[in-house]
Amino acid sequence: MDMLIKFVVAAVVAATPILYGTLGEIMNERVGHINLGVEGMMSMGACAGFMVGYITDNLFLALVAAFAAGAVGALLYAFLTVTLMANQNVVGLTLTIFGVAIANFVGFYMISRSATKSLKLPENITSALGSIKIPLLGDIPVLGQVLFQYNIFVYLGVIIAILMAVYFYKTKTGLNVRAIGENPGAADAAGIRVTKWKYINIVIGGGITGIGGAFTAMITAGGVWISDCVGGLGWIAVALVIFASWKPVNAIWGSLVFGIFRILKYYVPKNVPVPIAIYDMLPFLVTAIVLVANSIKQRKDNAQPASCGINYFREER
Amino acid sequence: MSSKTVREPLLHIVKRDEIPAKKAMVLRIVAFLLALIAGGLFMLSIGCNPIEVYQTIIVGCFRSNMAIQATVKIMIPLVIAALGVSLAFKMRFWNIGAEGQIIMGGVFASYFALFHSDWPHWVLVIVMFLAGALGGAIWAYIPTFCKVRFNTNETLFTLMLNYIAYYIICFLRDGPWCDPNSPGFAKIATFDDNATLDKVLGVHSGWIIAIILLVAVFIYMNYTKQGYELAVVGGSSATATYAGMNVKKIMIRTMLISGGICGIGGMIQATGADATLSVGVAGGVGFTAIIIAWMASLDPRIILIISALFAILEKGSRVVESNMGISADSSAVLQGIILFFIMGCEFFFRYKFQGRAKKGSE
Numbered sequence: 001m002d003m004l005i006k007f008v009v010a011a012v013v014a015a016t017p018i019l020y021g022t023l024g025e026i027m028n029e030r031v032g033h034i035n036l037g038v039e040g041m042m043s044m045g046a047c048a049g050f051m052v053g054y055i056t057d058n059l060f061l062a063l064v065a066a067f068a069a070g071a072v073g074a075l076l077y078a079f080l081t082v083t084l085m086a087n088q089n090v091v092g093l094t095l096t097i098f099g100v101a102i103a104n105f106v107g108f109y110m111i112s113r114s115a116t117k118s119l120k121l122p123e124n125i126t127s128a129l130g131s132i133k134i135p136l137l138g139d140i141p142v143l144g145q146v147l148f149q150y151n152i153f154v155y156l157g158v159i160i161a162i163l164m165a166v167y168f169y170k171t172k173t174g175l176n177v178r179a180i181g182e183n184p185g186a187a188d189a190a191g192i193r194v195t196k197w198k199y200i201n202i203v204i205g206g207g208i209t210g211i212g213g214a215f216t217a218m219i220t221a222g223g224v225w226i227s228d229c230v231g232g233l234g235w236i237a238v239a240l241v242i243f244a245s246w247k248p249v250n251a252i253w254g255s256l257v258f259g260i261f262r263i264l265k266y267y268v269p270k271n272v273p274v275p276i277a278i279y280d281m282l283p284f285l286v287t288a289i290v291l292v293a294n295s296i297k298q299r300k301d302n303a304q305p306a307s308c309g310i311n312y313f314r315e316e317r
Numbered sequence: 318m319s320s321k322t323v324r325e326p327l328l329h330i331v332k333r334d335e336i337p338a339k340k341a342m343v344l345r346i347v348a349f350l351l352a353l354i355a356g357g358l359f360m361l362s363i364g365c366n367p368i369e370v371y372q373t374i375i376v377g378c379f380r381s382n383m384a385i386q387a388t389v390k391i392m393i394p395l396v397i398a399a400l401g402v403s404l405a406f407k408m409r410f411w412n413i414g415a416e417g418q419i420i421m422g423g424v425f426a427s428y429f430a431l432f433h434s435d436w437p438h439w440v441l442v443i444v445m446f447l448a449g450a451l452g453g454a455i456w457a458y459i460p461t462f463c464k465v466r467f468n469t470n471e472t473l474f475t476l477m478l479n480y481i482a483y484y485i486i487c488f489l490r491d492g493p494w495c496d497p498n499s500p501g502f503a504k505i506a507t508f509d510d511n512a513t514l515d516k517v518l519g520v521h522s523g524w525i526i527a528i529i530l531l532v533a534v535f536i537y538m539n540y541t542k543q544g545y546e547l548a549v550v551g552g553s554s555a556t557a558t559y560a561g562m563n564v565k566k567i568m569i570r571t572m573l574i575s576g577g578i579c580g581i582g583g584m585i586q587a588t589g590a591d592a593t594l595s596v597g598v599a600g601g602v603g604f605t606a607i608i609i610a611w612m613a614s615l616d617p618r619i620i621l622i623i624s625a626l627f628a629i630l631e632k633g634s635r636v637v638e639s640n641m642g643i644s645a646d647s648s649a650v651l652q653g654i655i656l657f658f659i660m661g662c663e664f665f666f667r668y669k670f671q672g673r674a675k676k677g678s679e
Contacts, residue, residue, distance in 0.1 A: 076657065
């Protein structure tokens, strides 16, 4: 039982950064922009969050910085793809290359200037990053441990996912925004401000992604700055968007499934003859299978928003 | 009637006629210079002298024969993979899977390098070459088949296949192909000398293959019926169908070639540059190649120039790291800045801003 609780808790922690990345990417793809810069925006968020946390020793400021850094990356992406109508794939990949590099670059620079030649988060912020036990609920045996004793990122991520689901499916704005993703020309004709909502969604999405990056730098890496701390999670997040069929609520349990994939290799008994690489491959393999299966069944409701990848030029509608 | 109608925005975007290629080139160069200035400001902000950095980059690449050879070595896989994806992109098939196709080319070729290294050298090299092409082609065929058959989204599928390929190498490294003599960590054995590409002028002969491929792709794209067909499909698949072309067949054929070329790139990396199959055989080249191909407007000649630029930046930044104590990541930062600027300037090739029409002129 203890083992099982430990397993679930570890899976949730492994799932959290992916959840953020996925939610951010859903925001992007819902307005018709496939942003392959998730890895880059996460790295930028990781770097900004960690460095601000390191300097100010304040978790709130660190989270704001992470959000802002991700949002700046996304703003760059939005300017190039929405306003200047550059190719989305190319800009996204560039953002990934740029974001990862600038994070490592700044990290290298900060380390070279520090006295100890390493960066470790100070005390206040480290304790603020610890598990928060929700009063009463956290005391329930087993369930309390599995559901209500996590660090702040986990709760925040779930809250963002639920808010996002409400936004997309219960508000008029959300409906409009989804319309943009499916057919920007029609949305424009209906009086929806296409460019404005594209910018808003992409930038907020980038910010959320940035917070996911901060998680990897501050929690996964144990409070010490390491290069490449995001380490490919951004790409798993892109995969999860497909697995979650572009729906925020699906992203919650989907990220848990992917979290389990990520930690499975540490929990499977040694005598099970499955190579480690297979576990690491699972998120991508499963996603590929889901992608093909959905296309065979031609399920429109589980498909990518129709205008994804195509920039919208008003005079060509 | 009150004049309170919706006001036209101050500036709006209109399409312009194609601008001449020369002017486009000038615009690109201006954007490039602006990017260098922006990068320089960034370096100034952290207290480095940008002129010194740029100088170190250039000098670092050309200071000796060895440095030049190293630069060329970085350039080879970039050119080959960019040629591969440019064929797919010309068809508007968003092949993001070059990374995976390179890896599979490397894997297929490595099988022969590891287990048939006793074959006569030239036979082995030719077999490895074909195996590499086959590996890449298979990895490109899977998503293309699903695309033409089920209309599966190729961008997402090829992206997933990259990582599946990556973990296939990890699997081979940890298990079946693990070198039993490796101390401590798992790795695949270094290839026998007989199974590596010969050196010509100090660099593995992959550069010759790259040049041949470059010429071949240029001719294929511009002077053959098949090249014409794939351009038509890229322009509009409806037009192509109307003209009696078999779009599905063209798509599969082109992607087999595109993946095959990327696979050759993987074979060259494994048997030429690394003399082993490492998990980093592609190492992001597949992604960089996409950017290069796009920046070059899918023109093989410009691909060569831009690949050279990227290689110089990368080699030079390593020198910067060792000489000046700034991280070699500065290369990718600079690449990013340059790309953002050039991508931004491409807008002006196709569109222009127009001011609000003057009162009474309508």
